[in-house]
Amino acid sequence: MSTKQAGGGKGVTPQSEDFSAWYNELVVKAELADRGPVKGTMIIRPYGYRIWELLVAELDARIKATGHDNAYFPLFIPEADLRREADHVEGFAPELAVVTQAGGKELEEPLVVRPTSETIIGRSMAKWITSHRDLPLLLNQWANVVRWELRPRIFLRTTEFLWQEGHTAHADRDEALAEMRTALGFYEEVARDVAAMPVVPGEKTPGERFAGAEQTFSIEGMMRDGRALQAGTSHYLGTNFATAFDITYAASDGSLTLCHTTSWGMSTRMIGGVIMTHGDDKGLVLPPRLAPHQVVLVPIGRGEALDAVVAAARDLAADLSARGVRAHVDTRDASPGFKFNDWELKGAPVRLELGPRDLEAGTTVLARRVDGSKETVPLAGLADSMPALLEELQQRTLDRAREFRDANTASVEDWDSFVGQVAEGFASVLHCGRPDCEDDIKAVTAATPRCIPIGWPEETGTCIRCDAPSAYGQRLLFARAY
Amino acid sequence: MSTKQAGGGKGVTPQSEDFSAWYNELVVKAELADRGPVKGTMIIRPYGYRIWELLVAELDARIKATGHDNAYFPLFIPEADLRREADHVEGFAPELAVVTQAGGKELEEPLVVRPTSETIIGRSMAKWITSHRDLPLLLNQWANVVRWELRPRIFLRTTEFLWQEGHTAHADRDEALAEMRTALGFYEEVARDVAAMPVVPGEKTPGERFAGAEQTFSIEGMMRDGRALQAGTSHYLGTNFATAFDITYAASDGSLTLCHTTSWGMSTRMIGGVIMTHGDDKGLVLPPRLAPHQVVLVPIGRGEALDAVVAAARDLAADLSARGVRAHVDTRDASPGFKFNDWELKGAPVRLELGPRDLEAGTTVLARRVDGSKETVPLAGLADSMPALLEELQQRTLDRAREFRDANTASVEDWDSFVGQVAEGFASVLHCGRPDCEDDIKAVTAATPRCIPIGWPEETGTCIRCDAPSAYGQRLLFARAY
Numbered sequence: 001m002s003t004k005q006a007g008g009g010k011g012v013t014p015q016s017e018d019f020s021a022w023y024n025e026l027v028v029k030a031e032l033a034d035r036g037p038v039k040g041t042m043i044i045r046p047y048g049y050r051i052w053e054l055l056v057a058e059l060d061a062r063i064k065a066t067g068h069d070n071a072y073f074p075l076f077i078p079e080a081d082l083r084r085e086a087d088h089v090e091g092f093a094p095e096l097a098v099v100t101q102a103g104g105k106e107l108e109e110p111l112v113v114r115p116t117s118e119t120i121i122g123r124s125m126a127k128w129i130t131s132h133r134d135l136p137l138l139l140n141q142w143a144n145v146v147r148w149e150l151r152p153r154i155f156l157r158t159t160e161f162l163w164q165e166g167h168t169a170h171a172d173r174d175e176a177l178a179e180m181r182t183a184l185g186f187y188e189e190v191a192r193d194v195a196a197m198p199v200v201p202g203e204k205t206p207g208e209r210f211a212g213a214e215q216t217f218s219i220e221g222m223m224r225d226g227r228a229l230q231a232g233t234s235h236y237l238g239t240n241f242a243t244a245f246d247i248t249y250a251a252s253d254g255s256l257t258l259c260h261t262t263s264w265g266m267s268t269r270m271i272g273g274v275i276m277t278h279g280d281d282k283g284l285v286l287p288p289r290l291a292p293h294q295v296v297l298v299p300i301g302r303g304e305a306l307d308a309v310v311a312a313a314r315d316l317a318a319d320l321s322a323r324g325v326r327a328h329v330d331t332r333d334a335s336p337g338f339k340f341n342d343w344e345l346k347g348a349p350v351r352l353e354l355g356p357r358d359l360e361a362g363t364t365v366l367a368r369r370v371d372g373s374k375e376t377v378p379l380a381g382l383a384d385s386m387p388a389l390l391e392e393l394q395q396r397t398l399d400r401a402r403e404f405r406d407a408n409t410a411s412v413e414d415w416d417s418f419v420g421q422v423a424e425g426f427a428s429v430l431h432c433g434r435p436d437c438e439d440d441i442k443a444v445t446a447a448t449p450r451c452i453p454i455g456w457p458e459e460t461g462t463c464i465r466c467d468a469p470s471a472y473g474q475r476l477l478f479a480r481a482y
Numbered sequence: 483m484s485t486k487q488a489g490g491g492k493g494v495t496p497q498s499e500d501f502s503a504w505y506n507e508l509v510v511k512a513e514l515a516d517r518g519p520v521k522g523t524m525i526i527r528p529y530g531y532r533i534w535e536l537l538v539a540e541l542d543a544r545i546k547a548t549g550h551d552n553a554y555f556p557l558f559i560p561e562a563d564l565r566r567e568a569d570h571v572e573g574f575a576p577e578l579a580v581v582t583q584a585g586g587k588e589l590e591e592p593l594v595v596r597p598t599s600e601t602i603i604g605r606s607m608a609k610w611i612t613s614h615r616d617l618p619l620l621l622n623q624w625a626n627v628v629r630w631e632l633r634p635r636i637f638l639r640t641t642e643f644l645w646q647e648g649h650t651a652h653a654d655r656d657e658a659l660a661e662m663r664t665a666l667g668f669y670e671e672v673a674r675d676v677a678a679m680p681v682v683p684g685e686k687t688p689g690e691r692f693a694g695a696e697q698t699f700s701i702e703g704m705m706r707d708g709r710a711l712q713a714g715t716s717h718y719l720g721t722n723f724a725t726a727f728d729i730t731y732a733a734s735d736g737s738l739t740l741c742h743t744t745s746w747g748m749s750t751r752m753i754g755g756v757i758m759t760h761g762d763d764k765g766l767v768l769p770p771r772l773a774p775h776q777v778v779l780v781p782i783g784r785g786e787a788l789d790a791v792v793a794a795a796r797d798l799a800a801d802l803s804a805r806g807v808r809a810h811v812d813t814r815d816a817s818p819g820f821k822f823n824d825w826e827l828k829g830a831p832v833r834l835e836l837g838p839r840d841l842e843a844g845t846t847v848l849a850r851r852v853d854g855s856k857e858t859v860p861l862a863g864l865a866d867s868m869p870a871l872l873e874e875l876q877q878r879t880l881d882r883a884r885e886f887r888d889a890n891t892a893s894v895e896d897w898d899s900f901v902g903q904v905a906e907g908f909a910s911v912l913h914c915g916r917p918d919c920e921d922d923i924k925a926v927t928a929a930t931p932r933c934i935p936i937g938w939p940e941e942t943g944t945c946i947r948c949d950a951p952s953a954y955g956q957r958l959l960f961a962r963a964y
Contacts, residue, residue: 034606036556037563038593043606046551046621053552069528070535074518075595075626075642076579081519097558097584099595102641103630104576111520113557113581113595124516124525133815139528144557144626148585159584160557333615 011341014281019225023276027154030284030346032271040152040159044268047346050292051271052162056142058194058289059164059266062186068138068166073120075144076111081119084244088118091211095147097159113146118212118237118263121167122245129169129259131250136179137169155272156229156482163267169247169259173238176260177215180236183264184217187232195270196287196398197221197277198405199231200426200477202451207435210263214238220450220477222405223276226425228450228479231273234264272482277401278370284347285369287397288390293328295320295386296348298339300355312379313354316364319383325390344369349393350386370397411475418464418478422447426479432463433471441465441478452476494827496763501707505758509636512766512828514753522634522641526750529828532774533753534644538624540676540771541646541748544668550620550648555602557626558593563601566726570600573693577629579641595628600694600719600745603649604727611651611741613732618661619651637754638711638964645749651729651741655720658742659697662718665746666699669714677752678769678880679703679759680887681713682908682959684933689917692745696720702932702959704887705758708907710932710961713755716746754964759883760852766829767851769879770872775810777802777868778830782818782837794861795836798846801865807872826851831875832868852879893957900946900960904929908961914945915953923947923960934958 012029013021027033032048035041044052064070076099083089092115099111114120121139129137142164149157166183170176184201191197199219209216213235221229239258241247247259278285288294297317299309313329320327328348330339336353343351353365364382367374370393408425412418421427422445431437431449442448456474463470464478494511495503509515514530517523526534546552558581565571574597581593596602603621611619624646631639648665652658666683673679681701691698695717703711721740723729729741760767770776779799781791795811802809810830812821818835825833835847846864849856852875890907894900903909904927913919913931924930938956945952946960 034609036558037560037602037605038556038558041556041558043556044554046553049553050551052554069532071528071531072526072534072644074520074523074525075628076518076520076523078519094586096586097581097593099579100582101592102579103632104578110583111579120519123519127516146557150585162554 012281012283012345015224015279022279022281023272024154026275026279026283026345032275033154035154038159040149042154042158042160044162047292048271051274051286051290052268054290054292055190055194055270056164059186059190060142062190063140063164063166066138066182068140068168070140070142072141072143073117073124075114077114077117077120079110079112081123082112084119085212085241087240088212092116092147095149097146097148114143115145115147116263116265117141117143117145117165118167118241118261119245122241122247122261125167125169125247125259125261126245129247129249132171132252135169135171135249135259136175138166138179139168140164140166153272153482155268155275158268161268163265166262166264168262169242170261171249171251171257171259173260176262177236180215180217180234180262180264183262184219184232184234187219187234187264187266190266191219191221191231191270191273192398194287194289195274195277196289196394196401197231197273198398198402200451200453202453202477204233204451205433205438205449205476207438208449210235212237212240214240218451220479221273221277222401222408222426222479223273223482224279224404225276226408226423226479228426228477228481229269229273229276230450230481231270232264232266235262237261237263278397279347283345285397286347286349288349288394291347291349292326293348294326294390295328295350295352296343297327297329297352297354298336298343299329299331300336300353305356309354309356309359312359313352316352316354316379316383320386323383323387325383325386340367349390368393370400409477412464415465419445422478422480426450426477427464428475428477429464430459430461430470430475431472431478432466432468434466434468437463437466437468446480447478448481450477450479450481493823494763494765497706497761504761504763505754506636508757508761508765508827514757515636517636520641522631524636524640524642526644529774530753533756533768533772534750536772536774537672537676537752538646541668541672542624544672545622545646545648548620548664550622550650552622552624554623554625555599555606557596559596559599559602561592561594563605564594566601567694567723569722570694574598574629577631579628579630596625597627597629598745598747599623599625599627599647600649600723600743601727604723604729604743607649607651607729607741607743608727611729611731614653614734617651617653617731617741618657620648620661621650622646622648635754635964637750637757640750643750645747648744648746650744651724652743653731653733653739653741655742658744659718662697662699662716662744662746665744666701666714666716669701669716669746669748672748673701673703673713673752673755674880676769676771677756677759678771678876678883679713679755680880680884682933682935684935684959686715686933687915687920687931687958689920690931692717694719694722696722700933702961703755703759704883704890704908704961705755705964706761706886707758708890708905708961710908710959710963711751711755711758712932712963713752714746714748717744719743719745760879761829764823765827767879768829768831770831770876773829773831774808775830776808776872777810777832777834778825779809779811779834779836780818780821780825781811781813782835787838791836791838791841794841795834798834798836798861798865802868805865805869807865807868822849831872850875852882891959894946897946901927904960904962908932908959909946910957910959911946912941912943912952912957913954913960914948914950916948916950919945919948919950928962929960930963932959932961932963
């Protein structure tokens with residue numbers, strides 16, 4: 001990992017002063033990403049891309065372990081294909097990028113740059129599925145997609161982003177619904193156990209569904225400014241795409257039957273989620289499982305003394321690597337103070353400071369990023385104990401995020417409390433379920449229904465806004481969202 | 483890996499009858515890929531994509547181990563950026579796909595869908611490099627690229643393909659040349675040790691260089707029809723892109739100096755190379771390191787006897803997996819004969835046939851795809867010996883390809899022999915180096931200079947075609963090429 005182009009040392013605007021400025025400055029100064037030359041595009045720099053690779057490896061392993069096969073479908077979709085599912089094209093039309101010239105000529109039919117791949121994959125499903133023996137068909141692809149964004153934000157809303165999109169076909173509704181929940185389970189697990197994000201899984205209200213879906217589920221994380229981030233979605237598409245693309249199978253009795261399909265995706269948006277769930281005024285705080293460098297060793301000293309320290313640091317880094325720890329020795333020509341700040345900015349979970357006197361005493365100063373603690377520890381046995389310490393810090397990072405979320409989530413029973421709560425965090429409320437009431441709430445408070453959480457207790461009553469009878473048979477979460 | 487949509491059983495046109503038909507049928511019947519709805523695009527199916535994933539893992543590990551960092555740059559390049567390097571835009575202009583509409587509006591400036599990323603990465607290099615301490619800058623990205631092809635061919639020439647593209651910046655020419663050779667070394671090694679392709683590394687003649695390069699090196703493989711496939715390229719770009727994008731650094735004496743850059747790529751074309759290097763009239767022959775299923779177990783029998791066989795096959799597959807072998811039990815509802823043909827078509831290196839009598843005798847029939855041999859072997863110890871057998875088959879696959887290549891490569895000294903040789907394979911010749919003589923040879927024989935092989939002995943004389951004095955101080959290879 002190149003760390004030569006140091007962006008650190010100058011700090012970032014405090015979160016409390018301007019959260020948005022904090023985020024934008026941090027993304028650039030921590031060398032996660034840059035803006036691309038075309039508006040709304042991003043350049044994911046090595047440090048940010050490594051976080052993505054670590055996330056991909058974890059999610060891909062779960063997708064494969066459950067019998068899904070990776071494949072790759074074309075970037076370009078014939079415009080006519082996209083029009084075959086009416087709700088779908090209506091939802092995506094305003095965001096499309098269109099190729100009209102290729103090979104030096106005007107194309108007879110414009111090509112849409114995929115915003116998502118239900119249509120082009122539906123076409124292949126129709127071709128590949130004949131009989132019930134071909135089901136379920138469980139596909140996934142890792143790809144870039146393009147959605148033209150009017151208000152782009154690096155990682156959160158970019159005109160091009162990277163993601164995986166699962167696409168599956170099933171014999172009936174129940175199997176497809178179970179698949180949708182399986183995929184949602186991947187996302188909840190990866191968010192919690194890898195990204196240390198204590199997300200809330202639940203169903204979207206009808207107004208927030210994916211274009212063309214019968215049901216949409218999501219995971220919702222809380223950012224440090226109290227806003228929600230939708231960090232992964234899973235859709236039950238019913239027979240909508242099967243009807244549009246003729247995805248049918250011969251049942252065991254020979255009858256031709258429509259498949260039930262699902263789709264589900266998680267994207268580079270997750271990197272934004274990690275930044276805003278854990279970061280603080282000093283910069284990023286990376287959970288160890290997503291940290292490009294879990295342990296950064298900073299050698300301190302001059303001349304020959306420094307040489308000995310660097311050699312010792314390299315030996316220790318090798319010991320750590322042998323134990324599966326991603327260790328990095330920072331030998332840049334810069335002051336220790338600059339390096340300390342830089343690795344705080346970049347969120348390395350553990351920093352080891354090693355000088356000539358430490359070496360003599362057989363100790364090192366160990367700094368933990370997540371809680372800012374610093375202590376002198378013996379070098380002997382340090383490599384052996386590091387994996388357990390990283391696990392502890394992973395858990396601490398999750399716990400801290402959960403405490404923050406819980407402290408900023410409240411059940412509210414009246415409109416004034418609701419307005420106050422959604423200005424700070426998540427509000428758990430009863431709602432009538434009417435789209436125009438949702439719109440009204442959004443117009444007044446900027447809050448939207450995030451999800452109807454899975455597994456919450458049954459409850460009925462009256463709507464927080466309009467006093468009509470509540471829907472869903474339980475509370476749901478409202479919040480301002482990214 | 484889903485194997486439910488069996489395309490096999492019907493065989494393919496023999497290579498000797500129509501090599502092109504053999505290839506096209508095999509790609510589809512072995513379920514490697516399908517044609518996409520837009521001309522020239524391909525759908526990489528799970529079986530084909532898994533081969534790609536295995537190749538990616540091997541190449542990516544080598545790229546990372548040598549200090550290169552992965553990153554991701556945008557798909558869309560402003561048209562004006564592409565024009566900043568004159569040779570580059572001239573070379574790529576005929577192949578560009580252009581986005582002219584986005585978000586429901588005509589764009590003010592058209593966007594080119596990247597055909598390669600020297601320009602957009604050059605822009606970032608200029609921003610990130612300030613001092614000699616920022617060098618070398620060693621970047622790589624895994625991405626899709628688009629080049630509009632008039633005569634598309636799945637894997638070999640598709641309008642969209644997947645690849646990695648390395649882009650590096652250096653302080654001087656020597657470092658950049660060394661980097662170019664390092665990357666060429668990845669390709670040679672991955673081709674040889676992973677894909678079992680005995681490629682020839684060498685330099686391209688000036689007429690075959692990458693648009694914008696000072697020097698281009700490639701690896702050239704021989705396909706079973708005697709044609710060459712360029713399977714990876716590495717370019718020294720001199721200061722051409724550094725000049726166009728202002729990629730400069732302050733040298734240690736403070737003087738502002740242009741960087742020397744390189745770029746290098748290997749793509750999904752390699753899958754086509756594997757197919758055509760090893761395949762035969764029965765179908766694919768996969769080298770074990772690229773085989774999605776290295777060992778396929780086919781249980782034989784009926785009723786309860788089959789249940790016992792399937793259980794034994796699953797146990798054996800688990801033992802194989804525990805030893806790092808990719809094993810697959812084929813439990814499809816189809817005849818053993820169908821399955822044998824299907825796995826020959828799909829090129830599984832080892833097939834184990836297991837019936838009730840085998841089980842009783844403690845044996846299994848082991849079929850080796852690369853040489854078609856079949857023998858009865860004891861089940862005891864089979865899992866333990868399988869990794870070594872797979873290594874042996876990997877080597878056998880490489881040896882067989884090398885024997886074929888050597889048998890179809892000849893030094894020729896006169897024009898008639900040349901014409902005969904390039905109709906069958908590679909011709910090693912002296913050539914004058916004049917582009918118009920190359921064009922003449924191509925017009926008459928369809929053969930082109932493939933490369934000036936590295937490490938070949940010095941030799942001078944007269945041109946095979948025009949009798950002018952030879953160039954390069956050594957022989958080079960001519961062949962018809964994909």
